[in-house]
Amino acid sequence: MARVAALLGLLLLAALPARAQFLGGVDAAGLRALLAAQGGKVAVVNFWATWCGPCRVELPELVALRAAFTPQELFLAGVSLDFDPEAPALLAAQERPGYPFYLAGDDVPAAFGVGAIPHTMIWGPDGVLAVDHVGIMDRQGLIGAVSTLLGRPVPPGGAP
Template sequence: MNPAKVLVVTVLAGTLSIGAALFGERWFAKQDIDLSGRGDDGRIATLPDLRLPDLSGQEIASNAWGGKVVVLNFWATWCPPCLREMPMLDELQRGVDAGELQVVGIAIDAREAVERFLAENQVEYQILLGDADTVALSRRLGNRTGGLPFTVVFDPLGRRVFSHTGEITADLVRARILPLLDQETG
């Protein structure tokens, strides 16, 4: 084959390949198919299937929170910002119908430390015990630095709608969580 024919065949094959790839990408986008199970930013886009123990050792599964706004808050007893935001999260849980909201504190800490802390600082929301796999999960949920506290919020359909590394504020609760609950934002 002469070099001109090789060049034409190569360009034609390349053009067809690129065209097929572009068509496929657009087709999948129109079908709203997520082949990876992740959002556009690579983070987990839906409430994961969690199964973690509470302080009594009972395993709690995330499917128990179906149909509710879910606030997962990763924390530790040795983390001052974590401890500062806990009263606000407790107030949030107490102020909203339990059928609409579930705040879940996931302690990245030793069971004994969590038990001592909660004996002196009672909270109304659910506290579960995390481990190394739970820390890895927090990273897949958007906690790039692995810092604490880390909060991620899911809407009633289980879609991740917000995540924040660091202490959350009342302003963030008003702006990002209360609208999901049809509560006053003022």
């Protein structure tokens, strides 16, 4: 019962308007449930860490992605692989990226095939994984992928 209540809490917090949030830890089952609850939206999960230089370079690209689509169209979450559980909360407070951060449970990297970061996975509105990208994704690639999955023309330069 406590696990169900915790999962419902995660789902409710993730549904809040996009703002800088650190929502705590998430295990593989919780992340799968969070993704399953996004039916009809494109879902983007970015695996990262505060100590990862390329991840920090990619952060503004993800902020631009969040700004380009409504919460009804796009679910975006950052899943930190930090060793220090305080690090993603501090970064969320400092940077205020506009989308929620979670701290990955020990089972998340293996369950989602994350061997290197940054690693971005994008699911279509049908829940099917469409993009599995290791390395920095630029704004044009991110916005283009989401636009395509939403059935829209890809905007020139990656901006809607």
